Structures are given as C-alpha cells and as structure tokens.
Amino acid sequence: MPEYIPEPFRIKMIEPIRLINREAREAALIEAGYNVFALKAEDIFIDMLTDSGTGAMSHFQWAAIMIGDESYAGARSYFRLAEVVKDIFGFQHFLPTHQGRAAEGILSTLLVKQGQYIPSNMHFDTTDANIRSRGGRPTNLVIEEAYDPSNLHPFKGNMDIEKLVKFIEETGAENIPFGMMTVTNNAGGGQPVSMENMRAVAKVYRSNQIPFFIDAARYAENAYFVKMREPGYEDKSPTEITRELFALADGMTMSAKKDAIVNIGGLLCMNDESLFQNARNELIMREGFPTYGGLAGRDLDAMAVGLREGLNEEYLKSRLGQTEYLNKGLLEAGVPVIQPAGGHAVYLDAGKLLPHLSHAEFPDQALVVELYREGGIRGVELGSVMFSYEDPDTGEMVYPDLELVRLAIPRRTYTQSHLDYIIKTVRKIITHADQIGGYKFTYAPQFLKHFTARFEPL
Ligand SMILES: Cc1ncc(COP(=O)(O)O)c(C=O)c1O
Numbered sequence: 001m002p003e004y005i006p007e008p009f010r011i012k013m014i015e016p017i018r019l020i021n022r023e024a025r026e027a028a029l030i031e032a033g034y035n036v037f038a039l040k041a042e043d044i045f046i047d048m049l050t051d052s053g054t055g056a057m058s059h060f061q062w063a064a065i066m067i068g069d070e071s072y073a074g075a076r077s078y079f080r081l082a083e084v085v086k087d088i089f090g091f092q093h094f095l096p097t098h099q100g101r102a103a104e105g106i107l108s109t110l111l112v113k114q115g116q117y118i119p120s121n122m123h124f125d126t127t128d129a130n131i132r133s134r135g136g137r138p139t140n141l142v143i144e145e146a147y148d149p150s151n152l153h154p155f156k157g158n159m160d161i162e163k164l165v166k167f168i169e170e171t172g173a174e175n176i177p178f179g180m181m182t183v184t185n186n187a188g189g190g191q192p193v194s195m196e197n198m199r200a201v202a203k204v205y206r207s208n209q210i211p212f213f214i215d216a217a218r219y220a221e222n223a224y225f226v227k228m229r230e231p232g233y234e235d236k237s238p239t240e241i242t243r244e245l246f247a248l249a250d251g252m253t254m255s256a257k258k259d260a261i262v263n264i265g266g267l268l269c270m271n272d273e274s275l276f277q278n279a280r281n282e283l284i285m286r287e288g289f290p291t292y293g294g295l296a297g298r299d300l301d302a303m304a305v306g307l308r309e310g311l312n313e314e315y316l317k318s319r320l321g322q323t324e325y326l327n328k329g330l331l332e333a334g335v336p337v338i339q340p341a342g343g344h345a346v347y348l349d350a351g352k353l354l355p356h357l358s359h360a361e362f363p364d365q366a367l368v369v370e371l372y373r374e375g376g377i378r379g380v381e382l383g384s385v386m387f388s389y390e391d392p393d394t395g396e397m398v399y400p401d402l403e404l405v406r407l408a409i410p411r412r413t414y415t416q417s418h419l420d421y422i423i424k425t426v427r428k429i430i431t432h433a434d435q436i437g438g439y440k441f442t443y444a445p446q447f448l449k450h451f452t453a454r455f456e457p458l
Helices: 022-031 059-066 076-089 100-111 125-133 161-171 195-207 219-229 238-246 273-286 297-309 313-332 363-375 416-431
Strands: 093-097 117-120 137-140 179-182 212-215 251-255 266-270 345-349 380-382 404-408 439-443 454-457
Touching: 022 363, 059 297, 076 093, 076 238, 076 266, 076 297, 093 100, 093 273, 100 125, 100 212, 100 251, 100 266, 100 273, 117 161, 125 137, 161 195, 179 195, 195 212, 195 238, 219 238, 219 313, 266 273, 313 345, 313 416, 363 380, 363 404, 363 416, 363 439
Parallel strands: 117 137, 117 179, 179 212, 212 251
Antiparallel strands: 093 266, 251 266, 345 404, 380 404, 439 454
16 A cells, blocks of 8 residues: 655645634525535535546646747647657547537537446446437446445456346447446546556457547556566556557547646547547547647647656655555444545445435535534545436436535645545544434436536435
C-alpha cells in the first residue's frame, strides 16, 4: 500500500474556506431541496463532491496558460497538446473537447443505434446517459468481486471475461457497435484494471471485430496501481505502463479534469480514419473548430503540461497514499468502506451503514445530507438516485447493488488535517446512524437525475 508521504509540493496561493454554523447548514439544505449539487460552494467547508476539475494546477501549468495561443485555427497550443497526447496515448487522431461527456456524446451519436448494446466493466453516469439517450443499452460486466465492498481483490475494476464472451455470443457482435473499459472504475469505487485483464478484453473485442474504446479519465492512477500490484510492472514507469495499456485499444474518450489536473477539458482519440472524419464534423457542430474543440488555447496548454504531471511518480505515490489514509481512517472508525482504497476517492457503503433504509428510500442520499449537516462536508451519492432506472422491457425500477457515497479527493488541494476532520465527523454520524431517515424525490428529470433532482425527508 502506498504510504501517505509528505506532499511533493508546497502551497504558494491559498483559497479561504469557512464552516458556517449548524442552523445555517440546515437552512442551506432546505433551500437546496436536500440536493448538495444545489448548495452554494461558499457554504461548504470541505468539498469532496468531485475530483473533476477541482485540482490545484502547478506553477508550470499557470505559466503555460500565459503562452496559450488563442488563434481560431492552427494554434500553437493545439500542436503542443497534440505532441503530448500522441506520446502518451499513441492514437492516430485526436480531438480536444470541453469535457469527457462531449467526447462520449460524439462517439455515441456516431456509433450507437436504437437497441444496440455497449459492454464495459462499468459505465460512468455520463457515458451511461449518452448511450441511453441514443437508444442504446450500456451493459456492465465487471467481475463479481467488485460488488463485494470488503473483497480485497487487487484489480476490482476488471471485466469478467467469461461474462463478456457469453454476452457477445448472446447479443451478437453485430449489435455491439463498440466495447469499452473504464480506467479506473469510478462507478465501482475507483478500482483499477490490470494489464492482464485489459489484454484479455482487447483480445475478445478484436476477435469479434468490435472496436475497443477506453474511458481514460484516471489513466495515471490506474498505471500506478498496475506498477504497485501487477507482477512484472514494478520497474516500469507510469508513462510506460500507460503507453502499453492504450496500445491495446482503438480509441478513447477522456475527461482531462481528473488525471490531467486541469479545470476543464477532454479528449476523443481514435485510430480509424473515417470515424475520425465524422467525429471532426460532429465536433465542429457541437464544440468548435478541431484545433480548439470547445476550449481556449490556454486550456490546451494547461492540459499538455498536466497530462505529464499526472504521471509523475512522486505525485502519484502521495495521491494514492492520501486516499489510502482516508480509507483506513474511516475503516478504523467503524465505517463500511469499499476496500481496498480506490485511486481518487473513498466510497462509504451507505446501504450497510443505514440498513434500515430500502433502495427506494435512498440511503446514499440520506448519508450525503448527514455529512453536510454534521460537518459542512460535501460528498456525492453513487447509488439509487444516480443509477436506478425503469427497465425498458418490464417497466420496473431497477436498483444498483451498492448504495455508495463517494468522497472524492481533489488533486493537490487538501491536507492531512482536512482528512482527519472528515474522519472525526463521520465518527459522530455513526453514533446516531439508526435515527437517520430516508428521502423521496419531489422532482427528478429522466436522465442524470442526481444533478438537478429535489428531495424531501420521508
Ligand atoms: C470515469 C468517468 N468517465 C467520464 C466522466 C465524464 O467526464 P466530464 O465530467 O469531463 O464530462 C467522468 C467524470 O466524472 C468519469 O469519472
């Protein structure tokens, strides 16, 4: 396990945060319809809503921003980014997008037809929604161990190869426009995928002529897990491991707001020439000209620097050590958490902590609300609010197996004392867990419900 080493950086600019009092937090919750996405950021003490776009950029990145080239077409910033993307990921073609979901949207628009299936270890919510909105059916085929929060499998993000083979046989390769793998598996606890498993998945997809796309948001954390846990990789650098991993695929979608440590940005990469041409046309309609793709030139430069910084070994050691520290602290406090610790977040098992609440009473949402009420901490639910849906065949509600609450750690942003405060707050919550009530929707849209839903206590 990585140790929580002193951060390999020091602070030279600060952003004040404050803890408002309990009555003010209660009032803020009511105003927000008990949805923490609707809270004002200034009313939050420690914000663990997401690690997406919330990291602290380095002085090298801020310096790169100053040389951003804002030319509409052919900007220098684009070519600097193109060089780094090619060097790390190796694909023939790339398009910058403003976020990961824009890349997913373009890919789904071009490839998914009504009733088709897209297998993955586990789709993230935006990928899931983009596929569903085109009439497709995202299918999760992660190994069974992923559903057991206490199972210590070192690569709980792995695909179940037998399930994948059977699924393709039953579905028919012609009904699968592309297959995916999410590294690391955010929806399943930020758990990594082994190189061995990626090779096996790539082989199955290739033998069935199914194009293989990686959802690459946390490519660097995955590479460091491979280095730590997979025999044969201990002496390879995270960059070498990343190159080997992406050489197995035909393309990738990526949110650069995670391991590329930028506040905004995404990538869509592929080898196929005709798909690229179509994607470029889609990009022009939705995002912008292909050499900026919905971003400013300065964003492209910050990303080019961040992509390499995200692969720095000392940084990755401290980052994964931090996650491990929080996970261990919560576990020692008696909280059921997903084990082993994932890369970017800790995941509290709300279903186990609040066993008196059914899926339909949203135990995950109840815990999210309680974290804010008790300590001004913002987390996010990854359970029935986010993932339940009406089965298109039977019309019945389908609930996820796990009711999780994620505390995502922004990169290079919080220190050990912030993590200790979270552990202390959760210890307080445990003392009255059996009195915490459930929630129901007062409003919920069809897709991506969690962002804008409103709730009331049951
Ligand atoms: C695994 C994964 N894929 C895709 C996305 C979507 O990226 P974005 O938020 O940049 O649209 C996320 C974002 O959280 C993610 O974690």
